[in-house]
Amino acid sequence: MPYVRRNAMGEIESIHKAAAPDAMEYLDPSDGEVRRFVTLVEQTERFGALDAEVIRVLEDVVDVIMAKGLVEISELPPEAQLKLLMRREQRTRDGETSRQKFAASGFVEIIDDSAFGQLDAPLP
Secondary structure (H helix, E strand, O other), rough: OOEEEEEOOOOOEEEOOOEEEEEEEEOOOOHHHHHHHHHHHHHHHHHHHHHHHHHHHHHHHHHHHHHOOOOOOHOOOOOHHHHHHHHHHHHHHHHHHHHHHHHHOOOOOOHHOOOOOOOOOOOO
């Protein structure tokens, strides 16, 4: 590795472990082009993960704004309404799946341990 596939402008488009019909060119892993491509891919993945986290925060902000009655969902463009409702539905499904997995483990109750006092206090 790596065998590279290039786009029409001659830039690396993908890297492969083995040669393929559209990726016959072998470059040393330490080659500058390979390193720049890998760095770019890693940065893109990090930004994608961060974007997903920011989107989740924005969804929560929209939920708070709507809960306070400052904006009704019907005031948003239809595309935004649909996307918010689809995300909310997906999060609900994901939450149910998580709860089902948790319940299947046998741990279904959350115990209020406030009656036990401070657990890190020294024993008498």
